[in-house]
Amino acid sequence: MRRKLAAGNWKMNGSRAALAEVEALCAAHPDSAVELLLCPPATLVAPMADARGSHPLRVGGQDCHSSESGAHTGDISAAMLKEAGASHVIVGHSERRTDHGETSETVAAKAAAAHAAGLVAVICLGETLAEREAGTTLAVVADQLGASLPEGATAANTVVAYEPVWAIGTGKVPTLEQIAEVHEYLRKELATHLPDAADGIRLLYGGSVKASNAADIFSVRDVDGALVGGASLRAEDFSPIVSALEQA
Numbered sequence: 001m002r003r004k005l006a007a008g009n010w011k012m013n014g015s016r017a018a019l020a021e022v023e024a025l026c027a028a029h030p031d032s033a034v035e036l037l038l039c040p041p042a043t044l045v046a047p048m049a050d051a052r053g054s055h056p057l058r059v060g061g062q063d064c065h066s067s068e069s070g071a072h073t074g075d076i077s078a079a080m081l082k083e084a085g086a087s088h089v090i091v092g093h094s095e096r097r098t099d100h101g102e103t104s105e106t107v108a109a110k111a112a113a114a115h116a117a118g119l120v121a122v123i124c125l126g127e128t129l130a131e132r133e134a135g136t137t138l139a140v141v142a143d144q145l146g147a148s149l150p151e152g153a154t155a156a157n158t159v160v161a162y163e164p165v166w167a168i169g170t171g172k173v174p175t176l177e178q179i180a181e182v183h184e185y186l187r188k189e190l191a192t193h194l195p196d197a198a199d200g201i202r203l204l205y206g207g208s209v210k211a212s213n214a215a216d217i218f219s220v221r222d223v224d225g226a227l228v229g230g231a232s233l234r235a236e237d238f239s240p241i242v243s244a245l246e247q248a
């Protein structure tokens with residue numbers, strides 16, 4: 001009942017020339033059973049929305065401000081992303097939490113702004129290596145989830161991405177048991193916050209997903225897809241991940 005979601009986060013990578021990758025991805029998956037989402041830098045949201053043509057690929061932002069408008073130099077609002085062609089926006093990525101000091105309360109405000117603008121919020125959370133080694137992973141992600149969910153979150157407007165910070169861009173991946181433990185726990189935690197929506201909210205895994213490990217990760221219960229960084233930049237890398245999800 002939860003539609004699988006293959007999401008790519010281009011981070012601060014890409015150019016108009018890279019839109020050829022979007023065309024190649026769309027051509028490789030013309031009628032996919034899974035939902036496809038790419039989140040390029042803000043400058044590429046509108047060009048990417050054009051490049052997809054009639055393909056149902058979704059385009060998303062990587063961050064938005066919690067306000068509708070105002071004196072916030074360098075920021076972008078959810079409505080601006082929407083106008084540019086976005087349907088989703090990532091909020092609370094660990095790189096935002098670390099580089100920009102975003103708290104879970106900030107993330108909840110951004111997710112609320114996304115919802116108000118009609119965007120799906122992809123709320124990211126995950127433990128650091130020190131937290132994993134201290135045995136506090138479940139407590140950390142539970143705290144982040146509870147504080148990052150805005151009022152009014154539903155299965156239609158919210159996706160949660162579990163991304164262990166130590167697995168992002170490192171080539172290190174949790175064991176399937178560790179992924180299963182966290183996803184199962186997040187599903188239960190969702191039920192305490194949003195009893196009516198918990199079963200429908202997609203839970204993505206993120207952190208060094210690639211073609212060689214995707215099928216195993218997608219076999220884990222409560223993994224509804226992936227948020228992929230480096231391996232989403234090229235169609236030849238992302239397409240096998242999408243195919244693995246289609247076959248999961």
Ligand SMILES: O=C[C@H](O)COP(=O)(O)O
Pocket residue numbers: 009093163167168169170171206207208209227228229230231
């Ligand atoms: O948003 C994506 C994640 O940070 C994962 O990045 P990665 O696939 O390059 O490890």
